[in-house]
Amino acid sequence: MYPYASPDYFLVDDLLTEEHVMLRRAIRDWVERAALPVIEDAAQQNTFPQHLIREMGALGVFGPFIPEEYGGAGMDHISYGLIMTELERGDSAIRSAASVQSSLVMFPVFEYGSEAQRRKYLPALARGEMIGAFGLTEPNHGSDPGSMETRLTRHGGRYELNGAKMWITNASIADIAVVWAKDDEGVIRGVIVEKGMKGFTAPETKGKWSLRASVTGELVFDGVILTEDHLLPGIRGLRGPLSCLSSARYGIAWGALGAAMDCYNTALRYAQERHQFGRPIASFQLTQKKLAEMLTGITQAQLLAWRLGILKDQGKATPAQISMAKRANVDMALRTARTARQILGAMGITGDFPVMRHLMNLESVITYEGTHDIHLLITGHDITGIHAFH
Ligand code: TGC
Ligand code: FAD
Secondary structure, three states: OOOOOOOOOOOOOHHOOOHHHHHHHHHHHHHHHHHHHHHHHHHHHOOOOOOOHHHHHHHHOOOOOOOOOOOOOOOOOOHHHHHHHHHHOHHHHHHHHHHHHHHHHHHHHHHHHHHHHHHHHHHHHHHHHEEEEEEEEEEOOOHHHHHOOEEEEOOOOOOEEEEEEEEEEEEEHHHHHEEEEEOOOEEEEEEEEEEOOOEEEEEEEOOOOOOOOOEEEEEEEEEEEEEEEHHHOOOOOOHHHHHHHHHHHHHHHHHHHHHHHHHHHHHHHHHHOOOOOEHHHHHOOOEEEEEHHHHHHHHHHHHHHHHHHHHHOOOOOOHHHHHHHHHHHHHHHHHHHHHHHHOHHHHHHHHOOHHHHHHHHHHHOOOOOOOOOHHHHHHHHHHHOOOOOO
Protein backbone atom coordinates (compact mmCIF):
# COMPACT_ATOMS: atom_id res chain seq x y z
CA MET A 1 0.00 0.00 0.00
CA TYR A 2 1.34 3.45 -0.88
CA PRO A 3 2.24 5.60 2.19
CA TYR A 4 0.53 8.95 2.83
CA ALA A 5 3.61 11.10 3.49
CA SER A 6 4.50 13.46 0.64
CA PRO A 7 3.62 11.62 -1.79
CA ASP A 8 6.84 10.96 -3.74
CA TYR A 9 6.03 8.28 -6.32
CA PHE A 10 9.01 8.96 -8.62
CA LEU A 11 11.50 9.46 -5.75
CA VAL A 12 11.95 13.15 -6.48
CA ASP A 13 13.44 13.38 -2.98
CA ASP A 14 16.55 11.68 -4.41
CA LEU A 15 17.08 14.86 -6.44
CA LEU A 16 17.11 17.04 -3.32
CA THR A 17 20.06 17.81 -1.05
CA GLU A 18 20.13 16.97 2.64
CA GLU A 19 19.65 20.71 3.36
CA HIS A 20 16.53 20.78 1.16
CA VAL A 21 15.01 17.83 3.03
CA MET A 22 15.83 19.36 6.44
CA LEU A 23 14.36 22.71 5.39
CA ARG A 24 11.16 21.04 4.20
CA ARG A 25 10.89 19.11 7.47
CA ALA A 26 11.22 22.34 9.47
CA ILE A 27 8.53 24.14 7.45
CA ARG A 28 6.22 21.12 7.53
CA ASP A 29 6.62 20.83 11.32
CA TRP A 30 5.79 24.51 11.74
CA VAL A 31 2.71 24.25 9.51
CA GLU A 32 1.46 21.25 11.49
CA ARG A 33 2.24 22.84 14.86
CA ALA A 34 1.28 26.49 14.34
CA ALA A 35 -0.87 26.89 11.22
CA LEU A 36 -3.13 23.83 11.01
CA PRO A 37 -4.66 24.28 14.49
CA VAL A 38 -5.93 27.79 13.60
CA ILE A 39 -6.46 27.83 9.85
CA GLU A 40 -9.87 26.17 9.52
CA ASP A 41 -11.39 28.49 12.10
CA ALA A 42 -9.72 31.53 10.49
CA ALA A 43 -11.18 30.55 7.11
CA GLN A 44 -14.64 29.98 8.62
CA GLN A 45 -14.42 33.40 10.35
CA ASN A 46 -12.98 35.10 7.24
CA THR A 47 -9.99 36.45 9.20
CA PHE A 48 -6.26 36.28 8.60
CA PRO A 49 -4.26 34.73 11.48
CA GLN A 50 -1.86 37.66 11.50
CA HIS A 51 0.17 36.38 14.46
CA LEU A 52 1.64 33.79 12.08
CA ILE A 53 3.54 36.50 10.17
CA ARG A 54 6.17 37.05 12.88
CA GLU A 55 6.56 33.29 13.29
CA MET A 56 7.05 32.92 9.53
CA GLY A 57 9.67 35.65 9.70
CA ALA A 58 11.51 33.81 12.48
CA LEU A 59 11.29 30.61 10.41
CA GLY A 60 12.99 32.35 7.47
CA VAL A 61 10.26 31.92 4.86
CA PHE A 62 10.27 35.57 3.73
CA GLY A 63 12.72 36.34 0.93
CA PRO A 64 14.63 33.05 1.15
CA PHE A 65 16.40 33.93 -2.13
CA ILE A 66 17.40 37.44 -0.89
CA PRO A 67 21.06 37.70 0.25
CA GLU A 68 21.71 37.37 3.97
CA GLU A 69 23.14 40.89 4.28
CA TYR A 70 19.61 42.21 3.63
CA GLY A 71 17.96 39.80 6.05
CA GLY A 72 17.15 37.02 3.54
CA ALA A 73 18.44 33.46 3.70
CA GLY A 74 20.48 33.40 0.47
CA MET A 75 18.91 30.07 -0.49
CA ASP A 76 18.42 28.55 -3.93
CA HIS A 77 15.10 28.43 -5.78
CA ILE A 78 14.43 24.75 -5.06
CA SER A 79 14.40 25.79 -1.38
CA TYR A 80 11.96 28.61 -2.14
CA GLY A 81 9.74 26.12 -3.98
CA LEU A 82 9.80 23.57 -1.17
CA ILE A 83 8.84 26.28 1.33
CA MET A 84 5.87 27.26 -0.84
CA THR A 85 4.70 23.64 -1.18
CA GLU A 86 4.72 23.13 2.57
CA LEU A 87 2.97 26.44 3.31
CA GLU A 88 0.21 25.70 0.80
CA ARG A 89 -0.18 22.19 2.17
CA GLY A 90 -1.52 24.17 5.14
CA ASP A 91 -3.55 26.77 3.22
CA SER A 92 -3.16 28.93 0.09
CA ALA A 93 -3.66 32.00 2.30
CA ILE A 94 -0.44 31.27 4.18
CA ARG A 95 1.45 30.69 0.94
CA SER A 96 -0.12 33.88 -0.50
CA ALA A 97 1.20 35.92 2.42
CA ALA A 98 4.68 34.52 1.75
CA SER A 99 4.39 34.99 -2.04
CA VAL A 100 3.48 38.63 -1.73
CA GLN A 101 6.08 39.41 0.93
CA SER A 102 8.92 37.55 -0.84
CA SER A 103 8.31 37.84 -4.57
CA LEU A 104 6.13 40.90 -4.94
CA VAL A 105 7.61 43.20 -2.29
CA MET A 106 11.11 42.06 -1.25
CA PHE A 107 12.05 41.07 -4.81
CA PRO A 108 11.37 44.51 -6.40
CA VAL A 109 12.89 46.38 -3.44
CA PHE A 110 16.02 44.25 -3.78
CA GLU A 111 16.19 44.25 -7.60
CA TYR A 112 15.09 47.80 -8.35
CA GLY A 113 15.39 49.71 -5.05
CA SER A 114 18.14 52.08 -3.95
CA GLU A 115 20.65 50.92 -1.34
CA ALA A 116 18.83 53.09 1.23
CA GLN A 117 15.48 51.44 0.37
CA ARG A 118 17.02 47.97 0.62
CA ARG A 119 18.46 48.71 4.07
CA LYS A 120 15.28 50.42 5.28
CA TYR A 121 12.75 47.78 4.27
CA LEU A 122 14.28 44.36 3.53
CA PRO A 123 15.43 43.24 7.01
CA ALA A 124 12.10 44.26 8.61
CA LEU A 125 10.14 42.50 5.86
CA ALA A 126 12.29 39.38 6.25
CA ARG A 127 11.61 39.27 9.99
CA GLY A 128 7.88 39.77 9.48
CA GLU A 129 8.00 43.01 11.49
CA MET A 130 6.70 44.79 8.42
CA ILE A 131 3.99 43.47 6.07
CA GLY A 132 4.03 44.31 2.36
CA ALA A 133 1.44 44.51 -0.43
CA PHE A 134 1.72 44.73 -4.21
CA GLY A 135 -0.60 47.00 -6.18
CA LEU A 136 -0.89 46.26 -9.89
CA THR A 137 -4.51 45.24 -10.63
CA GLU A 138 -7.09 48.02 -10.94
CA PRO A 139 -10.89 47.97 -11.04
CA ASN A 140 -10.83 48.38 -14.85
CA HIS A 141 -7.54 46.59 -15.64
CA GLY A 142 -6.75 43.06 -14.46
CA SER A 143 -5.32 40.87 -17.22
CA ASP A 144 -4.18 44.01 -19.06
CA PRO A 145 -2.12 45.91 -16.48
CA GLY A 146 -0.36 47.88 -19.23
CA SER A 147 -3.54 49.98 -19.55
CA MET A 148 -3.49 51.05 -15.88
CA GLU A 149 -5.00 54.42 -14.97
CA THR A 150 -3.13 55.16 -11.72
CA ARG A 151 -0.99 58.26 -12.27
CA LEU A 152 2.22 59.63 -10.80
CA THR A 153 2.39 63.35 -11.57
CA ARG A 154 5.58 65.32 -11.00
CA HIS A 155 5.49 68.73 -9.28
CA GLY A 156 9.10 69.93 -9.09
CA GLY A 157 10.89 67.60 -6.68
CA ARG A 158 7.69 65.95 -5.49
CA TYR A 159 5.22 63.48 -6.99
CA GLU A 160 1.46 63.11 -6.58
CA LEU A 161 -0.13 59.66 -6.74
CA ASN A 162 -3.79 59.29 -7.79
CA GLY A 163 -5.79 56.18 -8.61
CA ALA A 164 -6.96 52.88 -7.13
CA LYS A 165 -5.82 49.28 -7.01
CA MET A 166 -8.20 46.38 -6.37
CA TRP A 167 -8.01 42.77 -5.20
CA ILE A 168 -4.82 43.42 -3.27
CA THR A 169 -3.59 40.74 -0.86
CA ASN A 170 -2.66 42.16 2.58
CA ALA A 171 -4.04 45.61 1.58
CA SER A 172 -5.48 46.74 4.90
CA ILE A 173 -2.76 45.20 7.10
CA ALA A 174 0.24 46.26 5.01
CA ASP A 175 2.86 48.67 6.37
CA ILE A 176 4.13 49.35 2.85
CA ALA A 177 2.82 48.76 -0.65
CA VAL A 178 4.84 48.51 -3.85
CA VAL A 179 2.53 50.27 -6.30
CA TRP A 180 2.77 50.60 -10.08
CA ALA A 181 1.66 53.84 -11.78
CA LYS A 182 2.22 55.75 -15.02
CA ASP A 183 4.34 58.90 -14.91
CA ASP A 184 3.87 62.09 -16.98
CA GLU A 185 5.45 60.36 -20.00
CA GLY A 186 3.12 57.36 -19.65
CA VAL A 187 5.98 55.13 -18.42
CA ILE A 188 5.15 52.62 -15.66
CA ARG A 189 7.10 53.34 -12.44
CA GLY A 190 7.22 51.51 -9.12
CA VAL A 191 6.70 53.47 -5.89
CA ILE A 192 6.73 52.54 -2.22
CA VAL A 193 3.70 53.88 -0.36
CA GLU A 194 3.68 53.73 3.44
CA LYS A 195 0.70 53.16 5.72
CA GLY A 196 -0.61 56.40 7.23
CA MET A 197 0.41 58.66 4.34
CA LYS A 198 -2.12 61.45 3.79
CA GLY A 199 -4.61 60.51 1.05
CA PHE A 200 -3.87 56.76 1.23
CA THR A 201 -6.62 54.36 2.37
CA ALA A 202 -6.91 50.58 2.14
CA PRO A 203 -10.47 49.29 2.66
CA GLU A 204 -10.94 45.53 3.04
CA THR A 205 -12.97 43.50 0.53
CA LYS A 206 -15.49 41.34 2.37
CA GLY A 207 -17.74 38.45 1.34
CA LYS A 208 -15.16 36.24 -0.43
CA TRP A 209 -15.89 32.51 -0.71
CA SER A 210 -12.24 31.87 -1.55
CA LEU A 211 -8.99 32.58 0.32
CA ARG A 212 -11.09 33.41 3.35
CA ALA A 213 -8.06 33.25 5.66
CA SER A 214 -6.32 35.95 3.61
CA VAL A 215 -6.87 39.71 3.70
CA THR A 216 -7.86 41.19 0.33
CA GLY A 217 -8.64 44.85 -0.26
CA GLU A 218 -8.22 48.03 -2.23
CA LEU A 219 -5.44 50.62 -2.26
CA VAL A 220 -6.85 54.09 -2.87
CA PHE A 221 -4.58 57.07 -3.60
CA ASP A 222 -6.12 60.51 -3.43
CA GLY A 223 -3.32 63.02 -3.95
CA VAL A 224 -0.70 61.06 -2.00
CA ILE A 225 2.51 63.11 -1.97
CA LEU A 226 5.74 61.19 -2.55
CA THR A 227 9.37 62.20 -2.92
CA GLU A 228 12.17 60.73 -5.03
CA ASP A 229 13.00 58.44 -2.06
CA HIS A 230 9.72 56.59 -2.63
CA LEU A 231 10.42 55.76 -6.29
CA LEU A 232 12.18 52.54 -7.26
CA PRO A 233 15.07 53.97 -9.29
CA GLY A 234 16.12 50.77 -11.06
CA ILE A 235 13.12 49.99 -13.27
CA ARG A 236 10.89 51.58 -15.88
CA GLY A 237 8.11 49.92 -17.87
CA LEU A 238 5.74 46.96 -17.57
CA ARG A 239 8.72 44.60 -17.35
CA GLY A 240 9.07 45.76 -13.70
CA PRO A 241 5.82 44.36 -12.30
CA LEU A 242 5.85 41.41 -14.72
CA SER A 243 9.30 40.33 -13.50
CA CYS A 244 7.91 40.28 -9.93
CA LEU A 245 5.05 38.13 -11.20
CA SER A 246 7.54 35.70 -12.72
CA SER A 247 9.07 35.17 -9.28
CA ALA A 248 5.67 34.76 -7.61
CA ARG A 249 4.26 32.49 -10.34
CA TYR A 250 7.29 30.25 -9.92
CA GLY A 251 6.45 29.91 -6.22
CA ILE A 252 2.80 29.18 -7.01
CA ALA A 253 3.80 26.35 -9.37
CA TRP A 254 5.36 24.69 -6.30
CA GLY A 255 2.74 25.90 -3.84
CA ALA A 256 -0.21 24.38 -5.69
CA LEU A 257 1.47 21.01 -5.28
CA GLY A 258 1.08 21.31 -1.51
CA ALA A 259 -2.68 21.84 -1.71
CA ALA A 260 -2.97 18.93 -4.18
CA MET A 261 -0.92 16.60 -1.96
CA ASP A 262 -3.03 17.41 1.08
CA CYS A 263 -6.22 16.68 -0.88
CA TYR A 264 -4.79 13.44 -2.29
CA ASN A 265 -3.56 12.22 1.12
CA THR A 266 -6.91 13.05 2.70
CA ALA A 267 -8.86 11.26 -0.05
CA LEU A 268 -6.62 8.18 0.04
CA ARG A 269 -6.94 7.80 3.79
CA TYR A 270 -10.71 8.38 3.67
CA ALA A 271 -11.17 5.87 0.82
CA GLN A 272 -9.35 3.20 2.81
CA GLU A 273 -11.36 3.84 5.99
CA ARG A 274 -14.83 4.49 4.59
CA HIS A 275 -16.93 1.38 3.90
CA GLN A 276 -19.95 1.09 1.62
CA PHE A 277 -21.59 -2.12 0.35
CA GLY A 278 -19.50 -3.93 2.94
CA ARG A 279 -16.16 -2.91 1.42
CA PRO A 280 -13.77 0.04 1.64
CA ILE A 281 -14.64 2.53 -1.10
CA ALA A 282 -10.92 2.31 -2.08
CA SER A 283 -11.71 -1.17 -3.40
CA PHE A 284 -13.97 0.12 -6.16
CA GLN A 285 -12.37 0.59 -9.57
CA LEU A 286 -13.89 4.05 -9.99
CA THR A 287 -12.27 5.22 -6.73
CA GLN A 288 -8.94 3.69 -7.72
CA LYS A 289 -9.12 5.45 -11.09
CA LYS A 290 -9.62 8.76 -9.28
CA LEU A 291 -6.71 8.12 -6.89
CA ALA A 292 -4.40 6.88 -9.66
CA GLU A 293 -5.10 9.93 -11.81
CA MET A 294 -4.57 12.26 -8.85
CA LEU A 295 -1.19 10.72 -8.09
CA THR A 296 -0.18 10.81 -11.76
CA GLY A 297 -1.00 14.53 -11.92
CA ILE A 298 0.90 15.27 -8.71
CA THR A 299 3.93 13.32 -9.93
CA GLN A 300 4.01 15.17 -13.27
CA ALA A 301 3.69 18.49 -11.45
CA GLN A 302 6.50 17.61 -9.02
CA LEU A 303 8.87 16.85 -11.89
CA LEU A 304 7.88 20.03 -13.73
CA ALA A 305 8.43 22.15 -10.61
CA TRP A 306 11.75 20.52 -9.81
CA ARG A 307 13.11 20.98 -13.36
CA LEU A 308 11.90 24.60 -13.41
CA GLY A 309 13.72 25.16 -10.12
CA ILE A 310 16.97 23.86 -11.61
CA LEU A 311 16.54 26.13 -14.63
CA LYS A 312 15.81 29.07 -12.35
CA ASP A 313 18.93 28.44 -10.29
CA GLN A 314 20.92 28.29 -13.53
CA GLY A 315 19.35 31.59 -14.64
CA LYS A 316 17.73 29.86 -17.63
CA ALA A 317 14.01 29.74 -16.69
CA THR A 318 11.98 31.85 -19.12
CA PRO A 319 8.78 33.72 -18.19
CA ALA A 320 6.91 31.48 -20.64
CA GLN A 321 8.19 28.31 -18.94
CA ILE A 322 7.07 29.75 -15.60
CA SER A 323 3.63 30.51 -17.07
CA MET A 324 3.30 26.94 -18.32
CA ALA A 325 4.22 25.52 -14.91
CA LYS A 326 1.92 27.88 -12.97
CA ARG A 327 -0.99 27.06 -15.27
CA ALA A 328 -0.44 23.30 -15.41
CA ASN A 329 0.22 22.82 -11.69
CA VAL A 330 -2.66 24.98 -10.46
CA ASP A 331 -5.03 23.29 -12.92
CA MET A 332 -3.86 19.89 -11.63
CA ALA A 333 -4.35 21.03 -8.02
CA LEU A 334 -7.88 22.26 -8.69
CA ARG A 335 -8.84 19.03 -10.45
CA THR A 336 -7.28 17.03 -7.61
CA ALA A 337 -9.23 19.02 -5.01
CA ARG A 338 -12.51 18.51 -6.91
CA THR A 339 -11.91 14.78 -7.24
CA ALA A 340 -10.91 14.47 -3.58
CA ARG A 341 -14.08 16.25 -2.56
CA GLN A 342 -16.14 13.71 -4.49
CA ILE A 343 -14.33 10.79 -2.85
CA LEU A 344 -15.22 12.22 0.55
CA GLY A 345 -18.92 12.32 -0.33
CA ALA A 346 -20.94 14.62 1.94
CA MET A 347 -18.04 14.80 4.41
CA GLY A 348 -16.14 16.58 1.67
CA ILE A 349 -18.16 19.76 2.05
CA THR A 350 -17.43 20.15 5.77
CA GLY A 351 -14.61 21.86 7.61
CA ASP A 352 -13.77 18.54 9.28
CA PHE A 353 -11.51 17.93 6.29
CA PRO A 354 -9.32 20.48 4.47
CA VAL A 355 -10.47 19.58 0.96
CA MET A 356 -13.30 22.09 0.40
CA ARG A 357 -11.11 24.88 1.82
CA HIS A 358 -8.31 24.01 -0.63
CA LEU A 359 -10.83 23.74 -3.47
CA MET A 360 -12.27 27.18 -2.78
CA ASN A 361 -8.80 28.71 -2.35
CA LEU A 362 -7.59 27.29 -5.64
CA GLU A 363 -10.36 29.14 -7.49
CA SER A 364 -8.42 32.31 -6.61
CA VAL A 365 -5.05 30.78 -7.31
CA ILE A 366 -6.15 29.84 -10.84
CA THR A 367 -7.21 33.49 -11.38
CA TYR A 368 -4.54 35.59 -9.69
CA GLU A 369 -0.99 36.04 -10.92
CA GLY A 370 -2.42 35.71 -14.44
CA THR A 371 -5.55 33.71 -15.22
CA HIS A 372 -5.54 30.16 -16.58
CA ASP A 373 -6.35 31.48 -20.06
CA ILE A 374 -3.81 34.31 -20.02
CA HIS A 375 -1.05 31.78 -19.27
CA LEU A 376 -2.26 29.64 -22.16
CA LEU A 377 -2.00 32.69 -24.43
CA ILE A 378 1.52 33.39 -23.13
CA THR A 379 2.48 29.85 -24.20
CA GLY A 380 0.71 30.39 -27.54
CA HIS A 381 2.69 33.58 -28.07
CA ASP A 382 5.94 31.81 -27.18
CA ILE A 383 5.22 29.05 -29.70
CA THR A 384 4.02 31.21 -32.59
CA GLY A 385 5.50 34.64 -31.94
CA ILE A 386 2.00 36.09 -32.39
CA HIS A 387 0.18 37.94 -29.56
CA ALA A 388 -3.41 36.67 -29.24
CA PHE A 389 -4.41 38.90 -26.29
CA HIS A 390 -4.51 42.21 -28.12
P1 TGC B 1 4.24 42.54 -23.18
O1 TGC B 1 4.45 43.46 -24.34
O2 TGC B 1 4.11 41.10 -23.44
O3 TGC B 1 5.46 42.77 -22.13
C1 TGC B 1 5.85 44.06 -21.69
C2 TGC B 1 7.31 43.96 -21.24
O4 TGC B 1 7.43 43.05 -20.15
C3 TGC B 1 8.28 41.93 -20.50
N1 TGC B 1 7.67 40.75 -19.89
C4 TGC B 1 8.17 40.15 -18.80
N2 TGC B 1 9.27 40.37 -18.08
C5 TGC B 1 9.50 39.59 -17.02
N3 TGC B 1 8.66 38.60 -16.63
C6 TGC B 1 7.53 38.36 -17.33
N4 TGC B 1 6.68 37.40 -16.93
C7 TGC B 1 7.24 39.14 -18.47
N5 TGC B 1 6.23 39.17 -19.38
C8 TGC B 1 6.51 40.16 -20.23
C9 TGC B 1 8.28 41.90 -22.01
O5 TGC B 1 9.44 41.28 -22.50
C10 TGC B 1 8.23 43.38 -22.32
O6 TGC B 1 9.51 43.93 -22.07
P2 TGC B 1 10.08 45.17 -22.94
O7 TGC B 1 11.40 45.46 -22.30
O8 TGC B 1 10.16 44.65 -24.35
O9 TGC B 1 9.08 46.28 -22.80
O10 TGC B 1 3.02 43.12 -22.36
P3 TGC B 1 1.45 43.09 -22.65
O11 TGC B 1 0.87 44.40 -22.28
O12 TGC B 1 1.23 42.57 -24.04
O13 TGC B 1 0.91 42.04 -21.57
C11 TGC B 1 1.06 40.73 -21.72
C12 TGC B 1 0.37 39.90 -20.60
C13 TGC B 1 -1.10 39.78 -20.87
C14 TGC B 1 0.99 38.53 -20.69
C15 TGC B 1 0.65 40.46 -19.20
O14 TGC B 1 0.26 41.75 -19.04
C16 TGC B 1 0.14 39.60 -18.08
O15 TGC B 1 0.89 38.77 -17.59
N6 TGC B 1 -1.15 39.78 -17.60
C17 TGC B 1 -1.63 39.11 -16.40
C18 TGC B 1 -1.66 40.09 -15.26
C19 TGC B 1 -1.31 39.46 -13.95
O16 TGC B 1 -0.75 38.39 -13.87
N7 TGC B 1 -1.61 40.17 -12.88
C20 TGC B 1 -1.23 39.72 -11.58
C21 TGC B 1 -1.41 40.81 -10.55
S1 TGC B 1 -0.57 40.48 -9.02
C22 TGC B 1 -1.39 39.22 -8.33
O17 TGC B 1 -2.25 38.63 -8.85
C23 TGC B 1 -0.91 38.87 -6.97
S2 TGC B 1 -1.72 37.56 -6.24
C24 TGC B 1 -0.94 37.64 -4.76
C25 TGC B 1 -1.07 36.44 -3.90
O18 TGC B 1 -0.32 35.44 -4.09
O19 TGC B 1 -1.87 36.53 -2.95
P1 FAD C 1 -10.19 40.07 -16.22
O1 FAD C 1 -8.88 40.54 -16.67
O2 FAD C 1 -11.34 41.01 -16.31
O3 FAD C 1 -10.56 38.72 -16.88
C1 FAD C 1 -11.87 38.14 -16.84
C2 FAD C 1 -11.88 36.92 -17.76
O4 FAD C 1 -11.55 37.33 -19.11
C3 FAD C 1 -10.82 35.87 -17.36
O5 FAD C 1 -11.35 34.58 -17.56
C4 FAD C 1 -9.69 36.12 -18.34
O6 FAD C 1 -8.89 34.96 -18.58
C5 FAD C 1 -10.46 36.54 -19.59
N1 FAD C 1 -9.64 37.37 -20.48
C6 FAD C 1 -9.12 38.60 -20.25
N2 FAD C 1 -8.39 39.00 -21.31
C7 FAD C 1 -8.45 38.01 -22.22
C8 FAD C 1 -7.89 37.83 -23.52
N3 FAD C 1 -7.12 38.75 -24.09
N4 FAD C 1 -8.18 36.68 -24.17
C9 FAD C 1 -8.95 35.73 -23.60
N5 FAD C 1 -9.50 35.84 -22.38
C10 FAD C 1 -9.25 36.96 -21.70
N6 FAD C 1 -3.63 41.80 -7.94
C11 FAD C 1 -2.59 42.57 -7.50
O7 FAD C 1 -2.12 43.46 -8.20
N7 FAD C 1 -2.06 42.35 -6.25
C12 FAD C 1 -2.51 41.39 -5.43
O8 FAD C 1 -2.00 41.23 -4.31
C13 FAD C 1 -3.61 40.59 -5.86
N8 FAD C 1 -4.16 39.66 -5.02
C14 FAD C 1 -5.28 39.00 -5.40
C15 FAD C 1 -5.93 38.17 -4.46
C16 FAD C 1 -7.10 37.52 -4.81
C17 FAD C 1 -7.81 36.67 -3.80
C18 FAD C 1 -7.62 37.64 -6.12
C19 FAD C 1 -8.87 36.90 -6.53
C20 FAD C 1 -7.00 38.46 -7.04
C21 FAD C 1 -5.83 39.16 -6.69
N9 FAD C 1 -5.21 40.04 -7.57
C22 FAD C 1 -4.15 40.82 -7.16
C23 FAD C 1 -5.82 40.34 -8.88
C24 FAD C 1 -5.57 39.27 -9.93
O9 FAD C 1 -4.26 39.31 -10.41
C25 FAD C 1 -6.57 39.51 -11.07
O10 FAD C 1 -7.83 39.13 -10.58
C26 FAD C 1 -6.24 38.73 -12.32
O11 FAD C 1 -5.05 39.21 -12.92
C27 FAD C 1 -7.37 38.78 -13.37
O12 FAD C 1 -7.85 40.07 -13.53
P2 FAD C 1 -9.45 40.36 -13.43
O13 FAD C 1 -9.95 39.73 -12.21
O14 FAD C 1 -9.63 41.82 -13.61
O15 FAD C 1 -10.07 39.58 -14.65
